Amino acid sequence: MGWVQSFVVVSFVFVLLFPVGKAETEDVIEALVEFMNKLVPGGMQNIPNWGWNISSDPCLSNWHGVTCDTSNKTVKSIVLEQLNLSGTVDFESVCKETNLLLLSLKYNNLSGSLPQEISNCKQLKLLYLNGNKFSGSLPDSLHDLTNLVRIDISNNELSGNLPDMSRNTGLSTFLAQNNRFTGPLPNFNYRLLEDFDVSNNDLNGQIPDDTGKFGARSFAGNPRLCGKVLPNACPVGKKKKKHSHDFLIYSGYAVLALIVLVLVVILFLKKKAKHEDNEFSSDSYTKKGFKSTKDSSFSSESKTGHTRSEFSITSAENGGVSASLVVLLSPVEAVNGMRFEDLLRAPAELIGRGKHGSLYKVLPSGGVPLVVKRIKDWEISRVEFKKRMQRVNQVKHPKVLPLVAYYCSKQEKLLVYEFQQNGSQNGQIFDWGSRLNIASNMAEALAFMHKELKDDGIAHGNIKSSNILLTKDMDSCVSEYGLMVVDNGSQNSKAFNVDVYGFGVVLLELVTGKAVQSNGVNLAKWVNSVVKEEWTGEVFDKALVVEGANEERMVALLQIALKCINDSPGMDQVATMIASLKEEEERSMASSGP
Secondary structure (H helix, E strand, C coil): CHHHHHHHHHHHHHHHHCCCCCCCCHHHHHHHHHHHHHCCCHHHHHCCCCCCCCCCCCCCCCCCCEEECCCCCCEEEEECCCCCCCCCCCHHHHCCCCCCCEEECCCCCCEECCCHHHHHCCCCCEEECCCCEEEEECCHHHHHCCCCCEEECCCCEEEECCCCCCCCCCCCEEECCCCEEEECCCCCCHHHCCEEECCCCEEEEECCCCCCCCCHHHCCCCCEEECCCCCCCCCCCCCCCCCHHHHHHHHHHHHHHHHHHHHHHHHHHHHHHCCCCCCCCCCCEECCEECCCCCCCCCCECCCCCECCCCEEECHHHCCCEEEEEECCCCCHHHCCCCHHHHHHCCEEEEEEECCEEEEEECCCCCCCEEEEEECCCCCCHHHHHHHHHHHHHCCCCCECCCCEEEECCCCEEEEEECCCCCECCCCCCCHHHHHHHHHHHHHHHHHHHHHHCCCCCCCCCCCHHHEEECCCCCEEECCCCCCCCCCCCCCHHHHHHHHHHHHHHHHHHHHCCCCCHHHHHHHHHHHHHHHCCCHHHCCCHHHHHHCCCHHHHHHHHHHHHHHHHHCCCHHHHHHHHHHHHHHHHHHHHHHCC
């Protein structure tokens, strides 16, 4: 039995020297457990395989939301989303995991401030804290996260100044919209960023001239911001002179003279306008604008010859009742102060004609191009139309193209949008990451709109790739939301199911690279038949295969598309599935990084 005793002794010594059962060190595990305790998980701890306790290992025991490296030795990502966590974030504890690359706590009820210790996560690349109740100022130490690639702190209650992120040369995404930030914009490497949004805060001062590809939408909702891309022009700085008093006096005279001149011009133009007809037709177009052979019911004057107010025109349909071009809040400077007559006179170009109407590109005098959508054959009263447009306008999502203005009379229904110079997704070529990003953005936007407008019964009604537009910074957004009642006339749950089906067809286009025919029926049938025959590999766009896109995630997106087409799940469920897929892609990117 001597060999048995020797084996036991050797085994005991081996265990002492090389302990098994724990990949992470004890101090890191204790720190992570402390981090979780302060998140106040509540009933989450009863979830099977929850983990997050001292007696287990985050890697070997597969703690909930934790992903480790390929050797299962160290934690690389922590993703705890939509778990109704309601505590605070102990960055001092979680950052003891020095190899952490991804931390996502979005869409919980977390509160408190973000401490200076956040900079202890030196390797952190992806930080998602959006959709919580964080408050207070951002720590200055945030700029010490030099490996940071993406940060999303949007939809919180954060305040104070934004930190200077110019040192973070690898930063590609900075999202801080819908908070309470104040002060001037700090330095950003705008031309290196892919996504940037600080809208709906209380920032002030001048936007740098060099904002790269980001326009008014990224800065909107900050009334005290000014700059080239915003309607608010920055005041010209006054030069110091010896005789500043005299200078101000003479400047006053000049301003008065200018005002008198402007008044004279306005009176002249009004007098001239009395002799002009501004006519609008659904079938006739010239380079001078839209024209009509119908009764001059769109004139800026009533039959009595009196000039109407700025936004009003006379409608012949109700015995001279005034109808208006309703201009909604918009960052588009060209629309501020626009009259219906201005829209009629502006040069226009027919850029599309479809089943539900025509699309015109219009160039107002302000120089910012707009798109006018003329809807035909929509039997809806003026009151209902106005109510519908106002309700859609109340529900805002950054990935849904906002309505700039609308007009409704018995003969005409017009919608005005900001022109998107990069056109639609339809027919364009994207890499796998961009396709997945488009899918995620659109799913999130539609899920939000469906949730907010469910009780109103307002679905999109016409989801297709040509209604997914690309902004000037190549960011995707849904256009024409709520403009169409589906063909069966239903605006209940069936209408929302039609949206889900249409979105599924768009996903098929993204994974196959093929165009839709006959409203997607042919493409959907072809994909279903190929998958049924277990030739799934034949479905994917060859460009994605050559690119080396992850086949497992391509198959997953394909399955989501087929689920949309065959089962009609809710868009919230679809958005969650695609968001999870996108997170997998991002974790893969993070783990493959240096």
